[in-house]
Amino acid sequence: MFIHPGFDPVAIKLGPLAVHWYGLSYLAGFGLAWWIGLQRLKLPHVQAERWNREQVGDLVFYVVMGVIVGGRIGYVLFYNIGRLAEDPLYLVKIWEGGMSFHGGLVGVGFCLALFARKYQRAWFEVTDFMVILAPAGLLCGRLGNFINGELWGRPTDLPWGMVFPRVDDLARHPSQLYEAGLEGVLLLIIMLWFARKPRPRMAASGLFLCGYGAFRFSVEFLRNPDAHIGFLAWDWVTMGQILSAPMFVVGSLWLVWAYRQPEAQVVPAPKGRKKRRS
16 A cells, blocks of 8 residues: 655646646646657658658647646536536636546647648648647646646555545555546557558547547546536446547447558658558
8 A cells, every 4th residue: 555645736836826737737738749749750651741840840839829828617517516506607717727638638628729720731630649648748748747646546455555644544546647648648558559551641639539448447447526517427437437438439439440541541652652541
């Protein structure tokens, strides 16, 4: 059994200015995603699609906007709509905490549509590039959850159970680390492996939705549901599962559709090379 270190959520304090670990984790996630995007520019099939450093940097900026705005709106609507009814300004009180991945996903999708319009690219062409980078942000975000000691798991007698003193004295699943490992590390490995060579348009986006949906749905069995929401059905269904199940379904449909379109499998080749099929 382990005990959560009880980190101070404030990493740096300079007078009235306080920099939180959670904010730094988001910053690290965006930075890591940007770096991975730059490394992918070295791949021939990525070069063939005319991606460059400027576009990668711009893409990350659009993603940041989508994550922050969409994540906050999604959290309030999905997890704390009652608080919004009592205090309409709660929506903009980001400093009080509360971000939703699923809300951020919708926000990012909207911002990527703006990005695609700006650079005259197909929406799925943009999302296929972005989802390769997304697990890096998820990894850092979940580590931020762990440092904050939030989103803890259900009680367990497994040897790696962890006590979160701010909750109680029960050993619990360190579900933040489970999600960091699955949604972050493992999903990143899967996406990088899948995208190492040309794939049909929409396929990478579909695989990401399938992977995240499956991993998040599974971990929800070990993660403690939000106290003010609890279980929504049959004493085991959580809000996270209700929001994640459709991701798996939609992702599966996108994957099937992508591989049933022969013309979508042809990827433009760099000058001087023949076109290749995945």
